[in-house]
Amino acid sequence: MMPPKFQLLALVLFALAMLFIENQIRKLEESRAKLERTMARFELREVEQRQNRDTVRESPVLSESDDLLIIYNRVPKTGSTSFTNIAYDLCAKNRYHVLHINTTKNNPVMSLQDQVRFVRNVTSWKEMKPGFYHGHVAYLDFSKFSVRAKPIYINVVRDPIERLVSYYYFLRFGDDYRPGLRRRKQGDKKTFDECVASGGSDCAPEKLWLQIPFFCGHSSECWNVGSHWALEQAKYNLVNEYLLVGVTEELEDFIMMLEAALPRFFRGATDLYRTGKKSHLRKTSEKKPPTKESISKLQQSDVWKMENEFYEFALEQFQFVRAHGVRERDGELFVLTQNFFYEKIYPKVN
Incomplete structure (x- = not known):
């Protein structure tokens, strides 16, 4: 028999040995688990890379963000040049293409064959994606041509009388964008008020009919001045x-x-507009505000009432969207961050 103190020492040593062995086993198990996780991540990465290589080899498609298309079918004299120059200034930095749609004689209505050509060009021209297309063209419904993805449409509208006055003087005096270019009505010194008083054709109420047909589209009824159907279709679109x-x-x-909403295209646009020289580039020269009498005379026409109804409809919609996306703080506007999240996601993932 061993003396009691040696027995106690032996038990202590045995216990220490067992603790050491258990600790080593635990470390080995942790190392094995870590190694298994590393191998699993490596295998997963290999599978993903192999799938990506196979995808590229089989179908070289663009990523979702690079497949975006924006069409800005700009209404004349609504500030479209100022906005378009923002897109041109950002395209290299944000890596997208800008293309101007130049139609013969600035005709906003395309022939049926040109509609087909345009839709095919825009949707299949991969080298020009992502793309920002702009031009004085009426709205074109891409869904009629059985394309998989429709472009994103944006636009800007303006008070109809202010737009007409700006266009009236633009045709006579041009603007500060290309001051040397001779305009169609250059040399005509008649003011807008004089035109209204004499019943001239360039300031007739029918000339107000433009924003409605631009949003209405390529249907014949869209271009019938005073069409209530065109007004409702423009609102719908x-x-x-x-x-x-x-x-x-x-x-x-x-x-x-x-x-x-679209930082892929417009990241940095707000600062550029506020500080850039091109943001206020184009201003109509020699423009004189109309008198109350001229405005009142135009406002008596049914065409003005319809165009103004559409403008106020657009303004109300814009202010509604802005109210749900923008807040004011210390006199400055700021865009709200993401205000939704996901929960109760099933089935549960271990």
């Missing part, structure tokens, strides 16, 4: 087919909201 429609008077807010 504005709400259902356009991502955002701004107003000239609040162009900065329009740009800020686009930057928040």
Whole structure:
């Protein structure tokens, strides 16, 4: 028999030995688990890389963000040049293409064959994706041509009388964008008020009929002056087919909201508009505000009432969208961050 003190020492040593062995076993198990996780991640990465290589080899498609298309079918004299220059200034930095749609004699209506050509070009021209297309073209419904992905439409509208006055003087005096270019009505010194008083054709109420048909589209009824069907169709398209429609008077807010919604294209646009020289590039020369009498005479026409109804409809929709996406703090507007999240996700993942 061993003396009691040696027995106690032996038990202590045995216990220490067991603890040491258990600790080593635990470390080995942790190392094995770590190694298994590392191998699993490596295998997963290998599978993903192999799938990516196979995908590229089988179907060289663009990523979702690079497949985006924006069409800005700009209405004349609504501040479209100022906004378009923002897109040109950002395209290299944000890696997208800008293309101007130049139609013969600035005709906003395309022939049927040109509609087909345009839709095919825009949707299949991979080298020009992502792309920002702009031009004085009426809305074109891509869904009629059985394409898989429709472009994102945006636009800007303006008070109809202010737009007409700006266009009237633009045809006679041009602007500060290309001051040397001779305009169609150059040399005509008659003011807008004089034109209204004499019943001239360039200031007739029918000349107000432009924003409605641009949003209505390529149907013949869209271009029938005073068509109530065209007005309702323009409203429908504005709400259902356009991502955002701004107003000239609040162009900065329009740009800020686009930057928040589509940073792939418009990252940096708000600062560029506020500080860049091109943001206020184009201003109509020699423009004189109309008198109350001229405005009142135009406002008596049914065409003005319809165009103004459409403008106010667009303004209300824009202010509604802005109210749900923008807040004011210390006199400055800021865009709200993401205000939704996901929960109760099933089935549960271990």
